[in-house]
Amino acid sequence: xxxxNYANLIDxxxxxxxxxxxxxxxxxxxxxDPGAYSKACEGKIMATLFYExxxxxxxxxxxxxxxxxxxxxxxxxxxxxxxxxxENLKDTTKIVxxxxxxxxxxxxxxxxxxxxxxxxxxxxxxxxxxxxxHPTQTLTDLLTLYKEKGRLDNxxxxxxxxxxxGRTVHSLCKAxxxxxxxxxxxxxxxxxxxxxxxxxxLNAAGCKFTEVDSIEECISTLDVLYMTRIQRERFDSxxxxxxxxxxxxxxxxxxxxxSKDMIVMHPLPRVDEIAMEVDExxxxxxxxxxxxxxxxxxxxxITMLGEKDRRMPLLEGHTYPTVCCTNPRCITNTEHYLPxxxxxxxxxxxxxxxxxxxxxxx
Ligand code: NCD
Numbered sequence: 001x002x003x004x005n006y007a008n009l010i011d012x013x014x015x016x017x018x019x020x021x022x023x024x025x026x027x028x029x030x031x032x033d034p035g036a037y038s039k040a041c042e043g044k045i046m047a048t049l050f051y052e053x054x055x056x057x058x059x060x061x062x063x064x065x066x067x068x069x070x071x072x073x074x075x076x077x078x079x080x081x082x083x084x085x086x087e088n089l090k091d092t093t094k095i096v097x098x099x100x101x102x103x104x105x106x107x108x109x110x111x112x113x114x115x116x117x118x119x120x121x122x123x124x125x126x127x128x129x130x131x132x133x134h135p136t137q138t139l140t141d142l143l144t145l146y147k148e149k150g151r152l153d154n155x156x157x158x159x160x161x162x163x164x165x166g167r168t169v170h171s172l173c174k175a176x177x178x179x180x181x182x183x184x185x186x187x188x189x190x191x192x193x194x195x196x197x198x199x200x201x202l203n204a205a206g207c208k209f210t211e212v213d214s215i216e217e218c219i220s221t222l223d224v225l226y227m228t229r230i231q232r233e234r235f236d237s238x239x240x241x242x243x244x245x246x247x248x249x250x251x252x253x254x255x256x257x258x259s260k261d262m263i264v265m266h267p268l269p270r271v272d273e274i275a276m277e278v279d280e281x282x283x284x285x286x287x288x289x290x291x292x293x294x295x296x297x298x299x300x301x302i303t304m305l306g307e308k309d310r311r312m313p314l315l316e317g318h319t320y321p322t323v324c325c326t327n328p329r330c331i332t333n334t335e336h337y338l339p340x341x342x343x344x345x346x347x348x349x350x351x352x353x354x355x356x357x358x359x360x361x362x
Pocket of ligand 1: 056057128134137167168228229267268269
């Protein structure tokens, strides 16, 4: 069993639902009067290490810290840091976490935030690890639902686009399955369906879900339509991406079939899955959603700095000398010094970094 020395946010399920609700409630209060929190983090430094492109997540975190009276350091282009000289993740994050009070990291490898947390000297926030998870986008989405729909339960949520590679929908499904009465309509091509491990979580929570091919066949039943872009950077080849792009586009004709109370959400960036004509529709919620992201991140920073010494379990499973994670995007396959760790005892194990299912063969 490996514990962190600090509070981290790797996955929302690291915390009980009451904790998420506390952060969302604080985010909602901050949104009403942000100026009242302008000294909440005076003297504190936040590091943002972005190994992948970002506009909203990085800038909303940075603005959040600045609005709280703190300061920021970091990089958004690893090519200008020692990563370009071949420095490993452990050394970069160990050093920077010694400079900062809290560290936000986005990295293309799945399980990277957990890997960083193993040796970090300050709390780590996962700002997206490959196609795996994106818990702070989910806090953003939950605050948006709380403010705009007035509830986090009994919602029929349509998820559309790249459900295989989109980390935002993985985290969101996991989180909404913790509230009663939520159900999901997963709209994707057969090639981009939701990963099995997410569907298993929904089944275990007793959440209903269906998988469909088109927006038109379900939009009239939805409280929320969560659009996502096809994640070009996660495809093995340009041909595979081109075969999937342009399949879904929410336009005026389709939104006309929705209820007047439905909200359209999108983590952004949008490519072409929402026609710009929809921006004028009162149901378009994505610009507001991006702003809620800043308020909820202010709430998250205050909360995590307030309980920074909370020790949390990171690896609770077992190491098997002959078992490696079969996911080529798992951080354990590039940072070889990491202790491997798997949950489960039967023939199928689950990697504790990236959740990939691995067959135990001896
Ligand atoms: C998302 C991400 O990075 O996963 N963007 C964001 O954080 N707002 C969605 C995406 O890139 O498609």
